[in-house]
Amino acid sequence: METRGRKRKRDMEMRSPFSKLCDDLLVEIISRVPFKSTRCCKCVCRRWCDVVSHPDHRNKLPRSTLSGFFYKTGNLCCRVMNRHYESLTGNWCPDIDPSFSFLPKYRLCDVHIDMLDCCNGLLLCRRQQRQPYASDYRTTDYVVCNPTTKRWVSVPGTILSSKVLVARLGFDPIVSSHFHVFEFAPAAERVSMQLRVHARTKPLGIYSSKAGVWTHPDNWKCPIEIDRYSSSTFFRGLLYLSSCANKVAAVDMEGNCRVINIPTSDGSCVARDVYVSQGQLYFVISSASELSIWALEASSTENWTLKHNVSRLKLFGDEESSNYDVIIHPEYNVILILCTRFYSTTRTFTEIMSYDMDSRELHSVSDLGHDCKSPYLPYVPLFSHSLADGE
Known part of the structure; x- marks a missing residue:
């Protein structure tokens, strides 16, 4: 016999607007919330739990969160950097092989694989192959791979x-x-080796895996500087890139560019990074005195809200011989800080720390080791085997 409390709960569920939605529409709604919220949806009611847990729906729902990050090591004497992966969540994610042994085999001395970007479980790498009788490398192509499933796609290079x-x-x-x-390449008049490092990027190429070709918009104009150290993130169909100026460039798949002004900060800015966390775009400003985090209220506006700030003194004490990179957790109000201390002009040591924005507590996570190099690419595993044109 049904108890009064259980009957009341069932009646409330039946009166809910969501009770009138079919399972497919409910899955479509839940698929647009972060991984943490998806787990909470299972606790709403028995029906929601069954919908989220059903095997037919798993591929449509967020199934993972930040598990670690890729990085490189090497000093000024190294010609080629070594690749590494640092796990942050224990053994729940399959072993990640930063050597990418699943890629086609090449003679080690003849090919160099450089990690460039990571986006929603896929990793973008550039393959450079040494030409016969040449002393340096020449770019041959790119590789987009899933380190979790070990599936990969080769992307042809351009001129x-x-x-x-x-x-x-x-x-x-x-x-x-x-x-x-x-692909952002330097302007033709500034491609000499002497100017290569500091060249401003002008031409734009966009490769579509669906079409299998590169397109180069003729009218591409970017009013801000984008260099190899520009932070970036992909959010709702737009690529957001930071710049040395107080601006962010938002580029869509057709090459249309929109510039967003960012809040100015007091003091000299050391770095500017853009991230996506909990379904919102964030901008991190690291100055000589503090670290501040701003949230964009809506993608169609330039209204930023200060979410959090913390002094450099609280994070590092009075140490001056240190630098740091930050990673905002995609699901929680947590910042990962990669603190690098300089012992000499060629020798560094990096420590991983976590900072909770709610409790304002700072904790040491682990020592990463010597001679670590940015960019630190946060990795959210993708367990789905669907990779278009995958090998």
Whole structure:
């Protein structure tokens, strides 16, 4: 016999507007919330739990969160950097092999694989192969791979690929299994080796895995500087890139560019980073005195809200011989801080720390080791085997 409390609960569920939605529409709604919220949806009622747990729906729902990050090591004497992966969540994610042994085999001395970007479970790498009788490398192509499932796709290079300073990946598994590669090359008049490092990027190439070709918008104009150290993130079909100026460039898949002004900060800015967390775009400003985090209220506006700030003194004490990179957790109000201390002009040591924005508590996580190099690419595993044109 049904108890009064259980009957009342069932009646409330039946009166809920969501009770009138079919399972497919309910899955479509839940698929657009972060991984943490998806887990909470299972606790709403028995029906929601069954919908989220059903095998037919799993590929449509967020199934993972931040598990670790990729990085490189090497000093000024090294010609080639070593690749590494640092796990942050224990053994729940399959072992990640940063050597990418699942890629086609090449003679180690003849090929160099450089990690460029990571987006929603896929990793973008550039393959450079040494030409016969040449002393340096020449870019041959790119590789987009899933380190979790070990599936990969080869992306052909362009005539400008050997001069490329910035290449980024755009991928949203909820929308499509296809991806886009954005290639920013320096202007033709500034491609000499002497100016290569500091050249401003002008030409834009966009590769579509669905079409299998590169497109180069003739009217591409970017009013801000984008260099190899520009932070980026892909969010709702737009690639957001930071710049040395107080601006963010938002580029869509057709090459249309919109510039967003960012809040100015007091003091000299050391770095500016853009991230997506909990379904919102964030901008991190690291100055000589503090670290501040701003949230964009709506993608169609330039209204930023200060979410949090913390003094450099609280994070590092009175140490001056240190630098740091930050990673905002995609699901929680937590910042990962990669603090690098300099012992000499060629020797560094990096420590991982976590900072909770709610409790304002700082904790040491682990020591990363010597001679670590940015960019630190946060990795959210993608367990789905759907990778368009995958090998």
